[in-house]
Amino acid sequence: MLRLTNWGGAGEDNDYDRLVKDLYRRFERDHPGVRLKIENIPGEYVPKMLLNFVAGTQPEVMVLDASSAAVFVNNGLLTDLRPFVESDPEFDLGDFYPNVVDIARRGDKLYAIPIDFTPMVVYYNKDLFDKAGVPYPDPNWTFAEFFEIAQKLTIPAKDPGLPPVQYGFVFTNWMPAWVMWLWNNGGDVLSPDGSKATGYLDSDPNVETLTFLRDLVKRHKVAPSLSEMQAMGADPFVHGKAAMVVMGHWALTGYKNAPKDGSGKPLIDWERLGVAHLPHNTPEPHTVFYEAGLAIPKDCNHPEEAWEFIRYWTSAEVQRVYNSSGIAVSARKDISRERAADPIEAQFLPIVPSARPPYGSRVESYEIVENVGRSMIDSILNNDVPVREALRRAASRIDREFAKR
């Protein structure tokens, strides 16, 4: 019996779930006597998994989310997979993107094999660009150029009292979707060792970056305010009401099934989506990828079978089928290249090398930082707290949280 824990709800009977179930069945057929028991955990994955460890009921295989991997990797809760990798003639780490594999590397130890990942990118709606006669983003666009484009793509309402009928950009307070802006202006969140925010989060480049983002929303109104977003109740981009948005690869599934207008035509044409690097004032663009990998908990009952499953699941054959759902970029170079036959998928590949692992893969309880970050944006956008002050407060709050450990 092989227990596998993953996040997610009870399976629906959609194509993706059926496809995954088939792959599980195939593994059972190839390994007589092994029964897979899949446990999908709908919420609070990290605490529930930790309790499994505390109670000694850890599964054989766990899906490890890069954003919260640190607590498992740093506390010795996982098995070093290097011996398995080295003694397995058919398994080659070289098949995977090195920077994605590195997420779970600590020194000469390796704690997870990546399945797939999703870099954060700018999606843009080519139809809206064409309509406004604006050229598509240059890969090396700066903040200023981004702003210019966003302004051109904002269409004010006829009645000046009403919000614009089309926005240039969509900004959210969700930190995983805006942290890259800091890096692209030479700023950062924490010190290089991940222990401190003061002196890093409240730096001058970050004041500049957040002032820029605040002005997009509040001063120039080229992006909807948080309450307008709430009122829309839906993503303006997918409704064709905004020209650009920063999101991960997972958003594509929603764009593919965009809502339709009265005549049954989708509000955005999936074929007419562009994918670009984030704008950057630094010489090189930066982004982050959120990734899922497979790990074997320490002291589980059947490590050998667990490895069997991992090599099966990360094999080209399985990934070819699994990745056809299109939710993420495969961590396998061969598969993601195959998928690049699709023009949209192809646009992701040049972005991969510029992506770094999320802080959550190194810093324990990074979720706290992201909560503070969301509050900070709220205070800047809703309560007019000066940017520098908001950053200073957030940094000292984060440091206080870290000091408790």
Add this chain to the structure above:
Amino acid sequence: MSLLRRRESRLGWLFVAPATLHLVVFALFPMGFALYISLFKWRLFKDSPEFVFLQNYVWSFTEGPFWNALWNSFRYTAVSVPAGMAVALGVALLVNQKLRGVTIFRTLYYIPAISSGVAVSMLWIYVFLPETGMLNLLLRMIGVSSIAFLQDSTWAMWALAFMSIWTGLGPKMVLYLAGLVGIPQSLYEAAELDGAGKLRSFWSVTLPMLAPTTIFVLITSTIGAMQVFTPVYMMTKGGPENSTDVVGYHIYTEAWVNFNTGLASAKSFVLLVIIGGISLLQFRLMRRQLEGYSAS
């Protein structure tokens, strides 16, 4: 002691044993253990807790966000409890009428109490939606512009308190109803003979006779309100800008996001002492109301 008495008392112990055992295993032991770990710097999955004695308690009191959480709980309690009690009493008076089909209404008002807190919270997210939510549609009819109840830090807490009036209505109403039924009819007749109107007899008969019920409802509601968690977790996650970060949610975050198990336990005991103090104070203040009261 006679043999019979002894046998009876043994039988009595036998009867209370299951409940007592349950209490010891599932309440007293965990509480004792929590008190024990509140003296340690303890990260759940670390093998080596460090004994720090009262440092966690000292830390709690010097921590701004914890004070903020306490203040939020007080705000919530101070509004939701009196409002909830007033509405519940009003509804109890209504469904205390001798009308046909009044039991249907009693049932309807009680339904929120037996619904899952999670489901109810999801429902109210829709009620509070800006622009399209039910509440905002009503406000628009009277010409008030849209309010983003759960996204605006001035409104979020009051929105949750407003919702609690509805969710907490059932049990409070039933308690008041029981209290109302217990008031002898002769008192109303006497009041009427003395020339008291409806309002006067409510003020001079109903309210004083409900004093014990009121104390009970007040104390239990206060305890419940100080421990509020589900709607905050479901609807606001303590936001916007920590304006709804109540103590219950704050402790949860400390334990399950930060994994500072020891500190979270210490904060739980701080909350216990505070709730105990408030209950005692309420009891003291209400005691005068109870003097001379007899249910005979």
